[in-house]
Amino acid sequence: MHDPRSDHRSDLLPGPRSGPAAGGPDAGTAEQLPAAPSRRRLLGTAGATGLLLGAGGVAAGYTAGRATAPETPDVAPLTALGANRAQFHVKHQPGILQPAQAHGHLIAFDLAPGAGRREAAALLRRWSEVAERLMAGRPAPHQDTAVSRDAGPSGLTVTIGFGHSFFGRTGLEKQRPAALDPLPAFSSDRLDRTSSDGDLWVQVGADDGPVAFHALRALQKEAGEAARVRWHMSGFNRSPGATARPATARNLMGQVDGTNNPKPADADFDQRVFVPAGGEPAWMAHGSYAVVRRIRMLLDDWERLPLRDQEAVIGRRKSDGAPLSGGGETTEMDLEKLDASGSPVVPMNAHARITRPDQNGGAAMLRRPFSFHDGFTGDGAPDAGLLFVSWQADPLRGFVPVQRKLDRGDALSAFIRHEASGLYAVPGGAAEGEYVGQALLEG
Numbered sequence: 541m542h543d544p545r546s547d548h549r550s551d552l553l554p555g556p557r558s559g560p561a562a563g564g565p566d567a568g569t570a571e572q573l574p575a576a577p578s579r580r581r582l583l584g585t586a587g588a589t590g591l592l593l594g595a596g597g598v599a600a601g602y603t604a605g606r607a608t609a610p611e612t613p614d615v616a617p618l619t620a621l622g623a624n625r626a627q628f629h630v631k632h633q634p635g636i637l638q639p640a641q642a643h644g645h646l647i648a649f650d651l652a653p654g655a656g657r658r659e660a661a662a663l664l665r666r667w668s669e670v671a672e673r674l675m676a677g678r679p680a681p682h683q684d685t686a687v688s689r690d691a692g693p694s695g696l697t698v699t700i701g702f703g704h705s706f707f708g709r710t711g712l713e714k715q716r717p718a719a720l721d722p723l724p725a726f727s728s729d730r731l732d733r734t735s736s737d738g739d740l741w742v743q744v745g746a747d748d749g750p751v752a753f754h755a756l757r758a759l760q761k762e763a764g765e766a767a768r769v770r771w772h773m774s775g776f777n778r779s780p781g782a783t784a785r786p787a788t789a790r791n792l793m794g795q796v797d798g799t800n801n802p803k804p805a806d807a808d809f810d811q812r813v814f815v816p817a818g819g820e821p822a823w824m825a826h827g828s829y830a831v832v833r834r835i836r837m838l839l840d841d842w843e844r845l846p847l848r849d850q851e852a853v854i855g856r857r858k859s860d861g862a863p864l865s866g867g868g869e870t871t872e873m874d875l876e877k878l879d880a881s882g883s884p885v886v887p888m889n890a891h892a893r894i895t896r897p898d899q900n901g902g903a904a905m906l907r908r909p910f911s912f913h914d915g916f917t918g919d920g921a922p923d924a925g926l927l928f929v930s931w932q933a934d935p936l937r938g939f940v941p942v943q944r945k946l947d948r949g950d951a952l953s954a955f956i957r958h959e960a961s962g963l964y965a966v967p968g969g970a971a972e973g974e975y976v977g978q979a980l981l982e983g
């Protein structure tokens with residue numbers, strides 16, 4: 541029997557392409573609502589009972605490999621993209637292990653004055669219901685706007701986390717994880733506090749723009765009187781199918797970005813990314829900590845840089861992401877290799893050299909970013925860059941040591957600016973009949 545709680549790869553969906561998070565072939569087995577031909581059969585014969593997809597038994601509380609048809613039996617058959625469905629009731633919340641989708645929204649809320657633990661619990665219950673329904677391709681529970689109708693779930697994921705300030709507002713200080721202590725200040729920070737932090741954080745991703753917007757709007761409306769939007773950012777990635785073969789994503793500087801992400805098949809993947817079952821605090825079992833940074837790219841400066849210099853900044857070739865020491869994209873970087881003049885082929889301040897776990901006491905994180913573009917500044921420069929989202933079991937053993945190192949001498953830092961920051965505790969997935977964060981709010 542395949543136990544979804546013993547193997548997080550059962551949480552994974554296959555994207556139509558590989559992504560920085562799931563690492564392509566390592567993305568694991570997947571479930572999809574059937575694409576066009578088999579969906580016809582689904583609608584004709586299996587609609588009420590659902591269709592068994594993929595192998596596997598059911599661990600108590602979590603969804604097995606079973607998907608039910610969206611409640612729109614009159615619509616035309618879905619494409620593979622539209623039919624792609626992530627499960628809500630899984631060990632790790634959706635939106636961590638799946639390849640980053642084409643459309644993303646990051647949104648933070650503050651609890652309204654007077655709202656406390658009771659209101660927060662009711663809100664998390666409502667958000668969980670919205671997420672579960674929309675991720676299954678069903679309408680929102682209240683006054684659905686039809687924005688995503690006909691599109692299927694399109695790989696929609698909703699991920700919910702708690703910021704440092706949430707615990708004071710709800711009288712749950714004793715439950716606040718030490719790992720949520722504010723990030724240290726970094727010398728390169730240029731942070732706008734109004735678009736940083738927040739009591740609650742939600743990540744929405746989908747491979748269809750209206751599907752992502754629909755979910756974002758439904759969640760915002762369900763916040764009702766309990767919480768108000770503090771900040772919102774939207775981002776994007778390449779659309780599934782846009783490249784001829786699954787390829788690691790490129791960022792807006794044109795670099796192949798995500799090559800050396802930890803892979804779910806790595807022996808230490810879980811240990812690096814997720815809080816273990818017996819970890820502290822208990823309500824964070826199977827959860828993870830998300831570091832969010834809005835990093836503006838100074839693209840005018842970057843694009844003026846000759847290709848050779850751009851490659852030296854990262855330590856990898858721009859064409860295919862291969863290390864400057866030779867080989868292909870996935871070849872191990874040779875840090876010792878010298879050129880004819882005796883200098884390291886991969887410069888000492890190259891970003892891909894100094895971010896490596898072996899240069900940072902083993903510190904590692906799963907990067908699952910979105911690009912952003914929010915127009916142009918007064919001088920015509922694009923307000924564009926990376927919505928950097930990293931996932932780790934402990935930020936003090938993931939993001940913090942690496943960012944400290946980058947702060948001291950990263951060749952990339954001349955071309956980027958950290959403009960907003962957040963750190964959130966993202967609990968494990970909700971079991972069937974439960975809501976996200978229930979163990980915290982009712983524990």
Ligand SMILES: C=CC1=C(C)c2cc3[nH]c(cc4nc(cc5[nH]c(cc1n2)c(C)c5CCC(=O)O)C(CCC(=O)O)=C4C)c(C)c3C=C
Binds near residue numbers: 795
């Ligand atoms: C503190 C963590 C990191 C920040 C902030 C960060 C910003 C950032 N990175 C790129 C582009 C690339 N990063 C690459 C590798 C890489 N970056 C980090 C961490 C941060 N990056 C890590 C841990 C790694 C992997 C190191 C390793 O194990 O080898 C690469 C190379 C390809 C890859 O492995 O992904 C690129 C390219 C940008 C543009 C950016 C801010 C805008």
Ligand SMILES: [Fe+2]
Binds near residue numbers: 891895
């Ligand atoms: Fe990086």
